[in-house]
Amino acid sequence: MMFFDTLRLAIQGWAEAGALPGALTYGFVVNAVLAGLIIGPVLGGLGTLVVVKRFAFFSEAVGHSALTGVAIGILLGEPYTGPYGSLFGYCLLFGISLNYLRNRTGLTPDTLIGVFLSVSLALGASLLLLLSGRINIHILENVLFGSVLTVNSQDLAVLAVVALLTVALSLPNYNRLMLASFNPQLAAVRGVPVKAMDYLFVVLVTVVTVASVKVIGAILVGALLVIPAAAARLLSQSLRGFFWLSVLIATFSTLAGILLPIELALPLPSGAAIILVAGAVFMLAAIVRGLVPGLKGLPS
C-alpha cells in the first residue's frame, strides 16, 4: 500500500510541475487511473478466453453476485468501503458451486447460471432491505455502478495482487484453457487436466471481477470482460490480433471512462462511462467489419 501512496504522490508532483495532465494533481484521479491501468489489460486479456469459452453469461452473473457479497459483508460488520472478505468468499462460493453442479447435473451452463443468478439476486435484495436502516443506501449506487472517488491504496493493492495472480496463472495455461473447451478428450490425451482447468478459469474470472467491482460496479463489471474481446474478435484474423486488440480496447475504455467524466465535468458513474466507451468501440468495430470484406474472411 505504501508503494501506491509513494507512486500517487510522485504522479501528483509531476502533474503539478506540468509534466502530466492537470487532472492528475488530484489524488483520487491518480488512484482511479492506476486502477484502470491494472484492470484494463487484465480484463481485456482474460476476456478473450471468456469469449472463446463462451463464459460471457457467467462473468455477468459473477458480477451481479458481488452485490450479495457486499450485503453479506456489511451484515457481518466489514467496512462498507471494502468488504473484500465477504465479496471474495461469496463470489468464489457462487462460481465454484455453479461449476460443480454443472459437472454433476448435466444442466446446460445458461440454465444453471439463470438459477444461480436469480437466487443470488433475491438473497442480495433481501439482505439489503434488512440493512437499509443501518447504512446510507446511496453507497449501493457505488457498488452497483462503480465510483472512482472511493478507490484507495488498499483497493489498488488488492487489484495488483489479483492482477499478478491472474497473469501468473492464466498465461502459462492459456492454450490449455482453450483446448479444454474445444475437445475435452483431445485435451486429456494432451495431458490437460480438463476439470482442474475449468475450476481455475472460474476462480480467475471471479477474483478479477470482484477486484474490479469498486471501479466498474457490480452491474457492469462483467461487460468489460466481454465487450472489448467481442470488439477485437470482429476486427482480428489471428489470436495475436484478437488478444492484443482486446487488451488495448479494454485499457482505452477504462482510462477514457475514468478521465472523460472528470475532464468534461459529467455526473456519470465511472462504471457506466467505461462501458459506454467500450460499447462505442464495439459499434465502431461492427461498422468497420461491415465495410471491410477481408475482416469476414472474404476476399477484399
Add this chain to the structure above:
Amino acid sequence: MTPSHGPAIAFAAVGLKLGQTTVLRDVSLRVVPGSVHALVGPNGAGKSSLIKALLGQTPHQGRVALEWQGAPAVMGYVPQALAFDAGLPMTVNDFMAAMTQRKPAFLGFARARVEEITAALERVGMADKRTRRMGALSGGERQRVLLAQGLVPAPSLLVLDEPMAALDEAGARVFEQLLADWKQAGVTVFWVEHDLEAVGRLADHVTGLNRGVLFDGPPREVLTPQTLLELFSTRPRGAPAKAQEAGA
C-alpha cells in the same frame, strides 16, 4: 520386418452401463503393437465409448491396458470434430501452437516446435493455408489440420476417430499415405472407421463392434457379407432386446 515401437492395447471384459442402458458388454480384444487395427460398427454400437474407455475418459468395468515396449511414449488422438466458434480469429498456425506448446498461442510458436509443426502441415498438404482462419476452412481441410496436430509430437500410438468422414479425395490420399508411414514406423494405430472399403484395403486387423465384439480378425477373413449383415442389423444375434433399444 518393420520396427514395432507402438504399444499393444489389451481390452479385457470391458463393460459400460449408463443408467439402464448397456453401452458396452464384455468387450475383449487385443491390438497388436505396430498394427493398424480398425474398429467398425453401426451408429450407437459403442465405438466412441470404447475410445473413451481407452483414453481414460469414462468409468468402466473390466480392464484396458497399454502394454508399452519400454517406457510409455507419446499417444496421439485425432477426434472427429472440434467444438469452437467458427468466427473465432484463430488461424491454422494458432491452432497448431495451442495444441502443441505451453507458450500462449497469441505469442507465436515456441522455437522448439516450429520445424515439427511446419513438417506436419506439409505432410497433410496444409502448409500453404496455415495463415487461414480455422473457421474459414472446409470440413476436409479442418480434418487435415486435426490429422496434423496428431503428428506433433511424433506419436507411438494413434487413436483415430473417423478421420476420413470429412475428407475429400485428395485428403483421403493424404490419409492413406500417413497410414502407410505409420505402419512403416511401427506406430500402433487404433482406427474407428465407417468406410468398410478403406478398412478392407488399409487395416491389418478389424473388429466388428455392436456393444459386444461380433467378429475380430484380418479384414479379408472377417469382412464377409454375412458378418456385415449381422453387424449392421438392428438386432445383433445373441444380444438381449433391451440393450438394442438404447443408444450408445
